[in-house]
Amino acid sequence: xxxHSPEAPxxxxxxxxxxxxxxxxxxxxxxxxxxxxxxxxxxSLGSLTAIVQTVRAAEFTDEAWQERLTDEPELExxxxxxxxxxxxxxxxxxxVPLPLATLYTAExxxxxxxxxxxxRFHTALERIAHHAEWxxxxxxxxxxxxxxxxxxxxxxxxxxxxxxxxxxxxxAGRAYLERKRNLQARRERQREESLRVAETVDTRVCRIAKxxxxxxxxxxxxxxxxxVQVLNATYLVAEHRSAELDxxxxxxxxxxxxxxxxxxxxxxxxxxxxx
Numbered sequence: 049x050x051x052h053s054p055e056a057p058x059x060x061x062x063x064x065x066x067x068x069x070x071x072x073x074x075x076x077x078x079x080x081x082x083x084x085x086x087x088x089x090x091x092s093l094g095s096l097t098a099i100v101q102t103v104r105a106a107e108f109t110d111e112a113w114q115e116r117l118t119d120e121p122e123l124e125x126x127x128x129x130x131x132x133x134x135x136x137x138x139x140x141x142x143x144v145p146l147p148l149a150t151l152y153t154a155e156x157x158x159x160x161x162x163x164x165x166x167x168r169f170h171t172a173l174e175r176i177a178h179h180a181e182w183x184x185x186x187x188x189x190x191x192x193x194x195x196x197x198x199x200x201x202x203x204x205x206x207x208x209x210x211x212x213x214x215x216x217x218x219x220a221g222r223a224y225l226e227r228k229r230n231l232q233a234r235r236e237r238q239r240e241e242s243l244r245v246a247e248t249v250d251t252r253v254c255r256i257a258k259x260x261x262x263x264x265x266x267x268x269x270x271x272x273x274x275x276v277q278v279l280n281a282t283y284l285v286a287e288h289r290s291a292e293l294d295x296x297x298x299x300x301x302x303x304x305x306x307x308x309x310x311x312x313x314x315x316x317x318x319x320x321x322x323x
Contacts, residue, residue: 059105061151062091062158065133066099067144067169073097074140082129083107091155093163095170099137100158108151131315138315142177144169145317172320179258179284180313182293185266186249186279187307188242245304246279252300256292257283261318275307284319285312 063082068074076088076099086102106112116122127148134145152158162169254260265277285293290313297310 060102061105061108061153062155063101063103063108064091064098064146064150064152064158064162065101065130066137066146067093067096067162067173068099068137068141069173070095070097074099074137076133076136079133079136080129081133082126088133091158091162093159093166096162096166098158098162099133103151105151105153108149113149134315142173143315144172144176144320145315175258176284176316176319178287179316179319180287180290181316181318182257182283182285182290182310182312182314184249184253184279184281184283184297185277185309185311186246187275187309188238188245188278189305189307242276242278242306245306248304249279249300249306249308250281252296253281253283253293256289256296257285259284259319278306282318284316287313 065081065088070092073090076090079088081088081101083101083103085104088099088101091098091100116126130148134143137143138145152161250260250262260281260283263280263282265280283293294310297308300306301308
């Protein structure tokens with residue numbers, strides 16, 4: 049829905065944050081948005097209401113936005129300001145958040161385009177009403193020793209037998225390969241068990257969730273340390289079942305031994321486009 053605005057000095061554009069039902073028009077006091085030049089306001093879309101703000105078009109040209117994408121602190125400032133508005137609205141009524149930097153060159157253009165999407169918005173609002181988004185991340189429990197462990201691994205500082213004369217002991221090569229095979233087998237068993245745990249967690253959480261999405265797991269080190277993430281998912285859960293979800297996560301931690309992180313509740317960004 050993003051339209052890029054003309055660059056002429058003094059030209060303005062309409063920034064759209066979110067859409068909610070007309071009968072749920074929220075109070076916007078105390079929330080600034082992405083600019084302090086103009087206040088947040090509502091734009092009527094018949095049975096719906098859009099949360100909008102007039103901004104300087106020059107700040108959202110392709111060139112300006114590409115430059116902002118390389119300035120992480122500045123980009124984060126805009127993202128936080130956008131999310132603050134969406135969160136404030138969602139705290140008062142079911143809300144469909146729009147992507148960062150959704151702009152229209154004119155108010156009547158926004159009314160026409162957003163109005164044409166009214167059926168999609170109503171379906172999304174019906175779906176997420178009284179629900180929140182929760183994130184669940186599962187990390188594999190432990191990992192086998194890199195050296196294969198056991199007494200067969202020679203301890204640092206252990207002297208070689210006097211008659212070795214720098215030559216490997218008989219059978220040393222076979223013993224080394226056997227340790228490597230055992231280590232690989234343990235790693236494979238652990239990987240399979242971790243994947244079974246991930247499926248168990250997902251299945252159990254899905255029983256109390258209205259909808260779910262599986263995301264790409266993060267690589268080792270993304271969350272600190274060397275933990276291996278085996279599940280990265282998000283769930284749409286009814287507000288009255290949030291305590292049940294918390295208890296379920298604790299039960300799964302105890303029964304599986306896996307590291308399970310539960311985050312939320314969040315505005316259901318992940319579930320407003322699947323309608």
